[in-house]
Amino acid sequence: MERILIVEDDEKIARVLQLELEFADYDVAIAYTGKEALQKFGEQDFDLILLDVMLPELNGLEVLRRIRIKDKAIKVIMLTARDAVTDKVSGLDSGANDYVTKPFEIEELLARIRVHLKAIQPQVVPVAHPLIYRNIRVDTNTREVYRDGTLINLTPKEYELLVYLLKNKNQALEREQIISKVWEYDYQGDTNVVDVYIRHLRKKLDKSKPSLISSVRGYGYMIKD
Structure with a gap:
């Protein structure tokens, strides 16, 4: 008081x-x-x-x-x-x-x-914990992504797609669901846009097989342990 x-x-x-x-x-x-x-x-x-x-x-x-x-x-x-x-x-x-x-x-x-x-009230800044998976580290404060400590340049949508997959790790995510959450609108066109962005992410993040992002045949994608 x-x-x-x-x-x-x-x-x-x-x-x-x-x-x-x-x-x-x-x-x-x-x-x-x-x-x-x-x-x-x-x-x-x-x-x-x-x-x-x-x-x-x-x-x-x-x-x-x-x-x-x-x-x-x-x-x-x-x-x-x-x-x-x-x-x-x-x-x-x-x-x-x-x-x-x-x-x-x-x-x-x-x-x-x-x-x-x-x-005069202290401003409370929420603490954002990094997202870490294998050799990938995502700093959600700066929106920077590192692979083995090396900065990887991602586009805004590539970054948002990666974060969404990481935050829903071990869940199979349907293409329409991914579009709804990452693109933030009801996408009426071709869901192949997700496939294109996944391909870009894999090219930038994967150093060897298997890929960090797994395909769920006929459904969508997921990141799993």
Whole structure:
């Protein structure tokens, strides 16, 4: 659960923001002065700060300046009733990530919060395991195929056909089925196109007999152990 610090001296506004953010499943803390904001920032970890500009004790720009000395990455959205361009520029120049002018629609503020929090989420890259069969290795990340460690140049369709056969190893695959999956449409023409591509693959991949790709007479092809 992401944690948000609301820094707002108007208790009614702070309470409304707290209720809306908690309803959106955020963990929320409130500071009513600039000094209290710095104290809570130093004591707890937050993912984002909603920071009012006009604050007692220390104004929002000074709070932001001190926060940025310690943390360059935390997301900060400035909140203010002032809408002058110079005020917005001052906030952004001080290190704010965004600027929202009061009065604002809560839906817009929530949308901006989601955007900034999404930006700090680690991007999960799915791990693609290589496909290995005998002396053939297929790197599905780079779409590269190696035979005995030597790169083999395949056309896009040759590559997709090989991957489909490898992923369905030990299954007899009908020509129409191969066309449907590899060419990704209902092919109405001659299924000999599969035979042509299999012949190309065999020429590029096979160093000796028997072939890596077995023929299933009267049906199609397969790769089998």
